[in-house]
Amino acid sequence: MASTCRAVIANLRTLQNPSFTRFPPCIPLTSRFFAVKQGFSSLRLNSNSSSFRRRSTKASMAEIVTPKSKGKVKVFDTEEDLAVALAKYAADLANKVTQERNSFTVVFSGGSLVKSLRKLVEQPYIDSVDWSKWHVFWVDERVVPKDHPDSNYLLAYNEFLSKVPIPAGNVYAINEALSAKGAADDYETCLKHLVKTKTLDQSQTTGFPKFDLMLMGMGPDGHIASLFPEHPLVQENEKWVASIKDSPKPPPERISFTLPVINSSANIALVVAGASKASAVYTALADVLNSEVLPVQLVAPEGELTWFLDKEAA
Numbered sequence: 221m222a223s224t225c226r227a228v229i230a231n232l233r234t235l236q237n238p239s240f241t242r243f244p245p246c247i248p249l250t251s252r253f254f255a256v257k258q259g260f261s262s263l264r265l266n267s268n269s270s271s272f273r274r275r276s277t278k279a280s281m282a283e284i285v286t287p288k289s290k291g292k293v294k295v296f297d298t299e300e301d302l303a304v305a306l307a308k309y310a311a312d313l314a315n316k317v318t319q320e321r322n323s324f325t326v327v328f329s330g331g332s333l334v335k336s337l338r339k340l341v342e343q344p345y346i347d348s349v350d351w352s353k354w355h356v357f358w359v360d361e362r363v364v365p366k367d368h369p370d371s372n373y374l375l376a377y378n379e380f381l382s383k384v385p386i387p388a389g390n391v392y393a394i395n396e397a398l399s400a401k402g403a404a405d406d407y408e409t410c411l412k413h414l415v416k417t418k419t420l421d422q423s424q425t426t427g428f429p430k431f432d433l434m435l436m437g438m439g440p441d442g443h444i445a446s447l448f449p450e451h452p453l454v455q456e457n458e459k460w461v462a463s464i465k466d467s468p469k470p471p472p473e474r475i476s477f478t479l480p481v482i483n484s485s486a487n488i489a490l491v492v493a494g495a496s497k498a499s500a501v502y503t504a505l506a507d508v509l510n511s512e513v514l515p516v517q518l519v520a521p522e523g524e525l526t527w528f529l530d531k532e533a534a
Protein backbone atom coordinates (compact mmCIF):
# COMPACT_ATOMS: atom_id res chain seq x y z
CA MET A 221 0.00 0.00 0.00
CA ALA A 222 2.70 2.43 0.95
CA SER A 223 4.32 1.93 -2.42
CA THR A 224 1.15 3.11 -4.12
CA CYS A 225 1.27 6.36 -2.22
CA ARG A 226 4.95 6.72 -2.88
CA ALA A 227 4.24 6.12 -6.55
CA VAL A 228 1.68 8.88 -6.55
CA ILE A 229 4.06 11.28 -4.90
CA ALA A 230 7.00 10.28 -7.09
CA ASN A 231 4.79 10.73 -10.09
CA LEU A 232 4.02 14.23 -8.93
CA ARG A 233 7.61 15.10 -8.41
CA THR A 234 8.55 14.10 -11.92
CA LEU A 235 5.98 16.45 -13.37
CA GLN A 236 7.30 18.21 -16.43
CA ASN A 237 6.70 21.62 -14.92
CA PRO A 238 10.15 22.59 -13.65
CA SER A 239 8.76 24.96 -11.04
CA PHE A 240 6.82 22.15 -9.41
CA THR A 241 9.37 21.33 -6.76
CA ARG A 242 10.28 24.94 -6.21
CA PHE A 243 7.97 25.59 -3.30
CA PRO A 244 9.47 28.18 -1.03
CA PRO A 245 10.94 25.74 1.49
CA CYS A 246 10.07 27.78 4.50
CA ILE A 247 7.89 30.81 4.31
CA PRO A 248 7.94 32.22 7.84
CA LEU A 249 4.69 31.36 9.55
CA THR A 250 3.15 33.72 12.03
CA SER A 251 0.22 33.44 14.35
CA ARG A 252 -1.26 36.64 13.00
CA PHE A 253 -4.81 36.28 11.95
CA PHE A 254 -6.82 38.93 10.25
CA ALA A 255 -10.57 38.64 10.16
CA VAL A 256 -12.29 40.35 7.27
CA LYS A 257 -15.29 42.18 8.65
CA GLN A 258 -18.18 42.39 6.29
CA GLY A 259 -21.55 44.03 6.31
CA PHE A 260 -24.21 41.50 7.04
CA SER A 261 -27.86 41.04 6.46
CA SER A 262 -30.05 38.05 6.83
CA LEU A 263 -32.65 36.30 4.71
CA ARG A 264 -35.03 33.65 5.93
CA LEU A 265 -36.27 30.77 3.85
CA ASN A 266 -39.37 29.13 5.30
CA SER A 267 -38.77 25.43 5.52
CA ASN A 268 -42.06 24.71 3.78
CA SER A 269 -42.08 27.46 1.19
CA SER A 270 -39.72 29.39 -0.98
CA SER A 271 -40.39 32.84 0.47
CA PHE A 272 -37.39 34.80 1.70
CA ARG A 273 -37.41 37.40 4.46
CA ARG A 274 -34.57 39.90 4.59
CA ARG A 275 -33.85 41.00 8.16
CA SER A 276 -31.31 43.70 7.50
CA THR A 277 -30.23 45.35 4.31
CA LYS A 278 -26.80 46.71 4.90
CA ALA A 279 -24.68 44.24 3.13
CA SER A 280 -22.68 42.24 0.74
CA MET A 281 -23.67 39.00 2.44
CA ALA A 282 -26.93 37.47 3.53
CA GLU A 283 -27.58 34.25 5.33
CA ILE A 284 -30.56 32.05 4.61
CA VAL A 285 -31.94 30.04 7.48
CA THR A 286 -32.89 26.56 6.32
CA PRO A 287 -33.67 23.26 8.05
CA LYS A 288 -30.48 21.91 9.63
CA SER A 289 -30.06 19.19 7.02
CA LYS A 290 -29.72 21.85 4.33
CA GLY A 291 -26.77 23.45 6.04
CA LYS A 292 -25.86 27.11 6.28
CA VAL A 293 -26.51 29.15 3.19
CA LYS A 294 -24.47 32.30 2.60
CA VAL A 295 -25.43 34.54 -0.27
CA PHE A 296 -23.06 37.24 -1.55
CA ASP A 297 -23.75 40.21 -3.78
CA THR A 298 -20.82 39.35 -5.99
CA GLU A 299 -18.50 36.44 -6.66
CA GLU A 300 -15.68 38.69 -5.39
CA ASP A 301 -17.40 38.98 -1.98
CA LEU A 302 -17.92 35.22 -2.03
CA ALA A 303 -14.20 34.65 -2.65
CA VAL A 304 -13.24 36.92 0.27
CA ALA A 305 -15.55 35.06 2.66
CA LEU A 306 -14.54 31.63 1.37
CA ALA A 307 -10.89 32.39 2.04
CA LYS A 308 -11.62 33.41 5.62
CA TYR A 309 -13.82 30.34 6.17
CA ALA A 310 -11.16 27.94 4.84
CA ALA A 311 -8.28 29.64 6.68
CA ASP A 312 -10.20 29.74 9.99
CA LEU A 313 -11.12 26.08 9.70
CA ALA A 314 -7.61 25.02 8.67
CA ASN A 315 -6.08 26.89 11.60
CA LYS A 316 -8.57 25.40 14.08
CA VAL A 317 -8.10 21.84 12.81
CA THR A 318 -4.30 22.12 12.67
CA GLN A 319 -4.18 23.30 16.25
CA GLU A 320 -6.26 20.32 17.32
CA ARG A 321 -4.72 17.62 15.15
CA ASN A 322 -1.53 18.97 13.63
CA SER A 323 -2.76 18.29 10.09
CA PHE A 324 -5.54 19.43 7.79
CA THR A 325 -7.01 17.27 5.03
CA VAL A 326 -8.67 19.26 2.28
CA VAL A 327 -10.32 18.14 -0.94
CA PHE A 328 -10.75 20.19 -4.12
CA SER A 329 -13.13 19.73 -7.02
CA GLY A 330 -12.37 20.97 -10.50
CA GLY A 331 -14.18 23.75 -12.29
CA SER A 332 -14.62 27.33 -11.14
CA LEU A 333 -14.19 26.42 -7.45
CA VAL A 334 -10.43 26.73 -7.70
CA LYS A 335 -10.61 30.31 -8.98
CA SER A 336 -12.94 31.16 -6.10
CA LEU A 337 -10.10 30.21 -3.76
CA ARG A 338 -7.87 32.99 -5.11
CA LYS A 339 -8.07 35.15 -1.96
CA LEU A 340 -6.71 32.31 0.15
CA VAL A 341 -3.33 32.54 -1.53
CA GLU A 342 -3.06 36.26 -0.78
CA GLN A 343 -2.30 38.19 2.38
CA PRO A 344 -3.09 37.77 5.22
CA TYR A 345 -3.58 34.03 4.74
CA ILE A 346 -0.39 33.33 2.89
CA ASP A 347 1.43 34.11 6.16
CA SER A 348 -1.14 33.15 8.77
CA VAL A 349 -1.96 29.64 7.55
CA ASP A 350 0.39 26.78 8.42
CA TRP A 351 0.55 25.35 4.91
CA SER A 352 3.02 22.65 5.92
CA LYS A 353 0.14 20.85 7.66
CA TRP A 354 -2.14 20.77 4.62
CA HIS A 355 -2.82 17.51 2.78
CA VAL A 356 -4.55 18.05 -0.56
CA PHE A 357 -6.82 15.61 -2.42
CA TRP A 358 -9.29 15.72 -5.31
CA VAL A 359 -12.94 14.76 -5.03
CA ASP A 360 -12.79 13.96 -8.72
CA GLU A 361 -10.21 14.00 -11.46
CA ARG A 362 -10.22 13.62 -15.18
CA VAL A 363 -8.00 10.76 -16.38
CA VAL A 364 -5.70 12.86 -18.55
CA PRO A 365 -1.99 13.72 -18.27
CA LYS A 366 -1.16 16.20 -15.52
CA ASP A 367 -0.11 18.82 -18.05
CA HIS A 368 -3.37 18.47 -20.03
CA PRO A 369 -5.69 21.52 -19.97
CA ASP A 370 -8.53 19.29 -18.65
CA SER A 371 -6.54 18.14 -15.62
CA ASN A 372 -8.01 19.23 -12.29
CA TYR A 373 -4.52 18.82 -10.83
CA LEU A 374 -3.09 21.29 -13.36
CA LEU A 375 -5.85 23.79 -12.62
CA ALA A 376 -5.25 23.56 -8.88
CA TYR A 377 -1.49 23.71 -9.42
CA ASN A 378 -1.67 26.86 -11.54
CA GLU A 379 -4.21 28.70 -9.41
CA PHE A 380 -3.34 27.51 -5.91
CA LEU A 381 -0.66 24.93 -5.22
CA SER A 382 2.13 26.83 -7.00
CA LYS A 383 1.41 29.84 -4.77
CA VAL A 384 1.55 28.29 -1.31
CA PRO A 385 4.24 26.22 0.45
CA ILE A 386 2.34 22.95 0.80
CA PRO A 387 4.94 20.16 0.80
CA ALA A 388 4.89 18.28 -2.53
CA GLY A 389 4.58 14.99 -0.62
CA ASN A 390 1.26 16.20 0.85
CA VAL A 391 -0.38 16.62 -2.55
CA TYR A 392 -2.16 13.44 -3.62
CA ALA A 393 -2.78 13.44 -7.35
CA ILE A 394 -4.04 10.43 -9.28
CA ASN A 395 -1.77 8.11 -11.23
CA GLU A 396 -3.07 8.98 -14.68
CA ALA A 397 -0.80 6.44 -16.37
CA LEU A 398 -3.36 3.83 -15.30
CA SER A 399 -6.79 3.15 -16.77
CA ALA A 400 -9.71 5.00 -15.15
CA LYS A 401 -10.51 1.94 -13.06
CA GLY A 402 -6.84 1.41 -12.20
CA ALA A 403 -6.47 5.06 -11.17
CA ALA A 404 -9.60 4.88 -8.97
CA ASP A 405 -8.40 1.68 -7.25
CA ASP A 406 -4.93 3.14 -6.81
CA TYR A 407 -6.34 6.33 -5.25
CA GLU A 408 -8.53 4.30 -2.91
CA THR A 409 -5.50 2.22 -1.86
CA CYS A 410 -3.65 5.46 -1.18
CA LEU A 411 -6.50 6.78 0.99
CA LYS A 412 -6.62 3.51 2.93
CA HIS A 413 -2.91 3.76 3.60
CA LEU A 414 -3.32 7.34 4.84
CA VAL A 415 -6.13 6.26 7.14
CA LYS A 416 -3.88 3.53 8.52
CA THR A 417 -1.07 5.98 9.19
CA LYS A 418 -3.62 8.37 10.74
CA THR A 419 -2.84 11.16 8.30
CA LEU A 420 -6.46 10.90 7.29
CA ASP A 421 -9.29 10.61 9.79
CA GLN A 422 -11.90 7.85 9.55
CA SER A 423 -15.57 8.18 10.36
CA GLN A 424 -16.49 6.15 13.42
CA THR A 425 -20.02 5.97 12.06
CA THR A 426 -19.46 4.85 8.48
CA GLY A 427 -15.85 3.59 8.34
CA PHE A 428 -15.25 5.81 5.30
CA PRO A 429 -12.47 8.40 5.33
CA LYS A 430 -13.42 11.64 7.02
CA PHE A 431 -11.85 14.66 5.37
CA ASP A 432 -11.64 17.89 7.33
CA LEU A 433 -12.94 19.98 4.44
CA MET A 434 -14.35 19.27 1.00
CA LEU A 435 -14.51 22.29 -1.28
CA MET A 436 -16.87 21.48 -4.12
CA GLY A 437 -18.51 23.18 -7.05
CA MET A 438 -21.80 22.08 -8.60
CA GLY A 439 -22.78 21.79 -12.26
CA PRO A 440 -25.92 23.42 -13.72
CA ASP A 441 -27.51 19.93 -13.82
CA GLY A 442 -26.96 19.48 -10.06
CA HIS A 443 -23.94 17.18 -10.37
CA ILE A 444 -21.22 17.23 -7.75
CA ALA A 445 -17.77 15.67 -8.12
CA SER A 446 -18.27 13.28 -11.07
CA LEU A 447 -21.62 12.05 -9.78
CA PHE A 448 -24.12 12.96 -12.48
CA PRO A 449 -27.94 12.87 -12.39
CA GLU A 450 -29.33 9.42 -13.17
CA HIS A 451 -25.87 7.86 -13.45
CA PRO A 452 -25.43 4.55 -11.57
CA LEU A 453 -22.28 5.88 -9.89
CA VAL A 454 -24.51 7.96 -7.61
CA GLN A 455 -25.71 4.68 -6.04
CA GLU A 456 -22.23 3.31 -5.33
CA ASN A 457 -22.01 2.78 -1.59
CA GLU A 458 -19.11 0.42 -1.04
CA LYS A 459 -16.17 1.78 -2.97
CA TRP A 460 -14.35 4.86 -1.71
CA VAL A 461 -13.25 5.94 -5.18
CA ALA A 462 -14.96 4.87 -8.40
CA SER A 463 -14.31 5.33 -12.09
CA ILE A 464 -16.57 6.59 -14.84
CA LYS A 465 -15.99 6.20 -18.58
CA ASP A 466 -19.09 7.97 -19.86
CA SER A 467 -19.17 11.29 -18.04
CA PRO A 468 -21.78 13.56 -19.65
CA LYS A 469 -19.42 16.46 -18.94
CA PRO A 470 -16.22 16.02 -20.95
CA PRO A 471 -13.72 14.49 -20.72
CA PRO A 472 -15.54 11.16 -20.37
CA GLU A 473 -12.98 9.24 -18.29
CA ARG A 474 -12.78 10.29 -14.68
CA ILE A 475 -12.46 9.07 -11.15
CA SER A 476 -14.67 10.30 -8.33
CA PHE A 477 -15.13 9.96 -4.60
CA THR A 478 -18.38 8.15 -3.92
CA LEU A 479 -21.31 9.68 -2.06
CA PRO A 480 -20.61 7.92 1.28
CA VAL A 481 -17.07 9.32 1.27
CA ILE A 482 -18.36 12.80 0.47
CA ASN A 483 -20.97 12.52 3.20
CA SER A 484 -18.51 11.31 5.83
CA SER A 485 -16.75 14.70 5.69
CA ALA A 486 -16.36 16.89 8.74
CA ASN A 487 -17.12 19.96 6.62
CA ILE A 488 -18.35 20.53 3.09
CA ALA A 489 -18.42 23.90 1.35
CA LEU A 490 -20.56 23.97 -1.78
CA VAL A 491 -19.38 26.94 -3.80
CA VAL A 492 -21.79 27.95 -6.54
CA ALA A 493 -21.87 31.11 -8.64
CA GLY A 494 -23.78 32.18 -11.73
CA ALA A 495 -27.36 32.19 -12.97
CA SER A 496 -26.96 28.89 -14.84
CA LYS A 497 -26.88 27.11 -11.46
CA ALA A 498 -29.92 28.84 -9.92
CA SER A 499 -32.43 26.16 -10.84
CA ALA A 500 -30.40 23.33 -9.27
CA VAL A 501 -29.72 25.45 -6.18
CA TYR A 502 -33.45 26.09 -5.84
CA THR A 503 -34.23 22.39 -6.24
CA ALA A 504 -31.71 21.50 -3.56
CA LEU A 505 -32.63 24.16 -1.01
CA ALA A 506 -36.38 24.44 -1.45
CA ASP A 507 -36.81 20.66 -1.53
CA VAL A 508 -38.58 20.68 -4.87
CA LEU A 509 -40.26 17.37 -5.47
CA ASN A 510 -39.08 16.05 -8.79
CA SER A 511 -39.01 12.58 -10.24
CA GLU A 512 -35.24 12.52 -10.34
CA VAL A 513 -33.18 13.42 -7.27
CA LEU A 514 -30.16 15.54 -8.15
CA PRO A 515 -26.81 14.38 -6.74
CA VAL A 516 -26.44 17.73 -4.95
CA GLN A 517 -29.64 16.96 -3.03
CA LEU A 518 -27.91 13.92 -1.55
CA VAL A 519 -25.13 15.93 0.06
CA ALA A 520 -25.57 15.52 3.82
CA PRO A 521 -22.25 15.44 5.61
CA GLU A 522 -21.64 13.99 9.05
CA GLY A 523 -20.34 17.42 9.97
CA GLU A 524 -21.33 20.82 8.60
CA LEU A 525 -22.54 21.84 5.19
CA THR A 526 -22.09 25.47 4.12
CA TRP A 527 -23.29 26.88 0.83
CA PHE A 528 -21.42 29.84 -0.65
CA LEU A 529 -23.67 31.36 -3.32
CA ASP A 530 -23.53 34.54 -5.31
CA LYS A 531 -26.75 36.46 -5.93
CA GLU A 532 -27.23 35.00 -9.41
CA ALA A 533 -27.01 31.41 -8.19
CA ALA A 534 -29.30 32.12 -5.25
Ligand SMILES: O=C(O)C(O)[C@@H](O)[C@H](O)[C@H](O)COP(=O)(O)O
Nearest residue numbers: 329330331332437438439444445
Ligand atom coordinates in the same frame (compact mmCIF):
# COMPACT_ATOMS: atom_id res chain seq x y z
O1 LIG B 1 -15.73 18.60 -13.65
C1 LIG B 1 -15.11 18.49 -12.60
O2 LIG B 1 -13.95 18.16 -12.53
C2 LIG B 1 -15.81 18.74 -11.32
O3 LIG B 1 -15.16 18.55 -10.16
C3 LIG B 1 -17.21 19.14 -11.32
O4 LIG B 1 -17.98 18.53 -10.35
C4 LIG B 1 -17.27 20.66 -11.16
O5 LIG B 1 -16.93 21.03 -9.85
C5 LIG B 1 -18.65 21.15 -11.50
O6 LIG B 1 -18.94 20.75 -12.81
C6 LIG B 1 -18.75 22.64 -11.43
O7 LIG B 1 -17.90 23.20 -12.36
P1 LIG B 1 -18.02 24.75 -12.68
O8 LIG B 1 -17.94 25.45 -11.37
O9 LIG B 1 -16.85 25.08 -13.57
O10 LIG B 1 -19.33 24.95 -13.34
